[in-house]
Amino acid sequence: MNSENHSKPLVSAVIPTHNRAEILERAIQSVLDQTWENIEIVIVDDASEDETPQLLESLSDKHKNLKVIQNSTSKGASASRNIAIKNAEGEYIAGLDDDDIWRPNRIELLMEEFQEGYSAVTSNDRMDFGEKEIVWKKKPIITLHDLLFYNQVGNQVLTKKEYLQKIGGYDESLQSAQDYDLWIRLAHDFGPIKTAPHTLQVVNMNEDRESITTSDSKTDGYIACFQKHRDKMNSEQIKYQKYRIKITEGKHTGWLELFKATPRHLLIKEITRKLFL
Template structure:
């Protein structure tokens, strides 16, 4: 046991009392032998402490509570800062791990990769298609789009080294972190097995505030655009423009519109309030 690294499972939650037990149950049944549970309650109207404490019989548990919501990024950073594990693995409070997820990810981990993730089941009311990802996700891949998704298993010291989640961003916070980790530590390894369920079949309140999401994504784009080539910049701007409902096909924008014109169109669609 002394040579088996401790992994901290970090679950951030906000007003999800009905859904949270599913996530915590999936942590409690992991086959990996050394696991800590860190729950950050980000200002839920009703404390989750008694619910979380029920897991102390099977897990080492930390419960942190913000009396007022601080936002998803701050809550996740609080979990990382409080974690005792050499590795951390995030889990959204409405999602669920397969019981072998952490064991498989730890067996697949190598320091030659920034971190390790896996394929995912996307659970809808009418089915559960599998999101199959590339075995090796490079920085160049990520500068086009977020091939990782929203979770991985990562060395805690690496997260601290790159500064954790950017608390100034209002959107694409996970995506931003993956780019910084890949830029610093190399490509991401993906286990091509679906080891997590991401539930999209409910209308519960989300920890992320949807306010100004497009402006937040544009701020993300501005933060990383110097790393991007022209094709990557166009694709990113296309996705922002598409989200406004002003374009339906990639070729409508990326095929012939010059980059500077596309940038001006996106800026205009967002109200002209974006800094150059």
């Protein structure tokens, strides 16, 4: 799609996928339903062995704004996202996981909020746990200081392709926390991340949502991300990061440890997590 034919800038929706034919079409349809008119969809099929290639062939025949790239061998989610970004023609990039969906006005409202001085825009998310749903209301402005405590952005943003290129895209060496690492680098180089005051994405929180990743070791990825950015952190951030890593490892944490490790402004969040999650 040529953005010169439209008054609005071209936005590229990038979707990596692997063996998710049964739910992928739902994600794609949520992009096709966007109220923002000038949009393309770039899908990287990470060597799927199910019906994904046939589904994508059929959809690309119907929708000229859908671009499909096939990996001959599985490269993992981060590499697939980087391939999608490289092949995107849009000035702006918006990510979507293949098991999540966008509300129809997501791109339009995110573009309304994007301003110079911000590195990216996110939104509130509806977290779908199957039996229950929770709306994650994020801070209006998420700074680098905020991010060095934990990932307060979530899994997706809208940003400029130029910004992603300048910081080198996703770190393919990380086994997990690749999105968190990217948000830290974006905020460090280009400014804070803004939150549109709307719930514009439904995030699937079922346990199998990480199936595209090449490693089951989430903890190793979080530790590597922590070590990568530790020199940016103050003592309070380091203490809290170590506490969260311990939780990720499945180790028992008592109330005393919670109060010792958690900054005052995050206490309510941690108490709520310990009581209800």
